[in-house]
Amino acid sequence: MFQKMKTANVRVVTLLLIVVLSSFAIYKAQKPVLYIIGDSTVKNGSGKGADQLWGWGSVVDAYFDTSRISVINKAIGGRSSRTFITEGRWEEILKTLKKGDYVLMQFGHNDSSPLDDTARARGTIKGIGEEHKDIYNPIRKVNETVYTYGHYMRQFVNEAKAKGAIPIICSPVPRDNFKEGKVARGDKDYGLWAKQVAGQTDAFFIDLNSRIADVYDQMGADAVNKFFPKDHTHTNKDGAVINARLVAAGVQDLARCSLKEYLSKTR
Numbered sequence: 001m002f003q004k005m006k007t008a009n010v011r012v013v014t015l016l017l018i019v020v021l022s023s024f025a026i027y028k029a030q031k032p033v034l035y036i037i038g039d040s041t042v043k044n045g046s047g048k049g050a051d052q053l054w055g056w057g058s059v060v061d062a063y064f065d066t067s068r069i070s071v072i073n074k075a076i077g078g079r080s081s082r083t084f085i086t087e088g089r090w091e092e093i094l095k096t097l098k099k100g101d102y103v104l105m106q107f108g109h110n111d112s113s114p115l116d117d118t119a120r121a122r123g124t125i126k127g128i129g130e131e132h133k134d135i136y137n138p139i140r141k142v143n144e145t146v147y148t149y150g151h152y153m154r155q156f157v158n159e160a161k162a163k164g165a166i167p168i169i170c171s172p173v174p175r176d177n178f179k180e181g182k183v184a185r186g187d188k189d190y191g192l193w194a195k196q197v198a199g200q201t202d203a204f205f206i207d208l209n210s211r212i213a214d215v216y217d218q219m220g221a222d223a224v225n226k227f228f229p230k231d232h233t234h235t236n237k238d239g240a241v242i243n244a245r246l247v248a249a250g251v252q253d254l255a256r257c258s259l260k261e262y263l264s265k266t267r
Contacts, residue, residue: 030100033070034259035093035165036060037084037156038106040077041173041243044234047073053234056173056243062264063248069262080122081107081152086140090156099164102259104247105156106208108172108190109233111149124149128193128200149190150197157201166259169198170250171209173243176232178221183213204257206250212243 036042042057044050049058061071074093076084084090084107097103113123116135125131128150137144153169160167171191177184185191191209198205216224227239235243252260 031068031070032100032102032262033072033096033098034064034102034104034262035097036071036073036075036104037090037093038075038170039079039109040075040234041109042075042106043073044077049237052229052236054237054240055235056240056247059237059240060244060247063244064262065264075106078110078120078122079107080110080113080124081149081156082111082124082146083120083122085152085155086144090159094159094163097160097163097165101163101165102168103156103160103165104168104170105153106170106172107153108149108186108194111190115146124152126189128153128196149193150200153194153197154201157197157203161201166204166257167201168204168206168251168254168257168259169194170206170247171195174209174213174216176224176228178216178224181217181221183216183221183224185209185213204254206247206254208243208247208250211246211250215242215246 036057038057041055043055044053044058047055047058055075057073057075064071074089076089079087079089110122111124112126113120115121115123115133116137118138121137121139125133125146125148127148129148130151132145132147134143134145157167157169171194172186174183174185186209191207195205195207197203227235227242229236248263251257252263254260
């Protein structure tokens with residue numbers, strides 16, 4: 001009798017353990033993911049600080065409770081809104097993107113490049129309309145129809161929404177470019193177009209360009225210049241941390257955006 005009771009208890013404990021482990025596995029599977037996409041100002045190189053250069057996406061996870069949300073930085077240097085799609089990088093994200101995930105996007109720095117040069121062929125047509133141009137792409141060696149910056153940004157938003165994910169557009173970070181004591185802003189081109197696309201598609205929008213520019217103006221050109229060890233576009237880690245902090249502040253200020261629920265309480 002004692003042996004039977006012992007065996008029964010072992011079975012009960014084993015069953016409970018299976019239930020607990022299964023519940024934990026389901027919890028992990030349902031854990032939302034914050035995907036970050038963009039260019040080298042979001043992830044520079046491997047994201048490990050080579051040549052002292054860092055993108056804000058490589059340090060922004062410090063501002064989130066990563067026990068409750070996964071932060072995956074899929075940004076890559078040198079890409080525009082167009083080439084992030086044509087290289088298949090967006091398609092790879094769509095394969096795993098699920099309902100309740102988030103896509104935080106920032107493009108624009110490379111979109112002003114030529115459409116069909118032999119160096120990168122990564123540019124987009126300026127603006128947010130549906131203009132397009134047929135070209136021969138000398139890099140991919142294919143005929144390609146190139147669209148506007150707004151067209152590609154809408155594609156990110158609409159396809160993320162179709163998966164049940166929540167898109168958030170950031171305007172591009174400003175460069176180290178001061179004129180008469182003020183840093184140059186993007187409110188006449190890509191910063192403006194990013195905002196307009198968010199309005200068109202009902203996506204969340206963080207005016208990261210203005211947020212950072214306001215801080216740069218207060219700090220002054222000499223102090224800001226120390227964040228840019230190589231050129232006027234790419235920051236060191238101190239600059240990346242400032243940008244990441246302002247991304248998190250932008251998330252916090254988004255009305256009705258559930259991503260703010262995952263911000264770290266100790267940041």
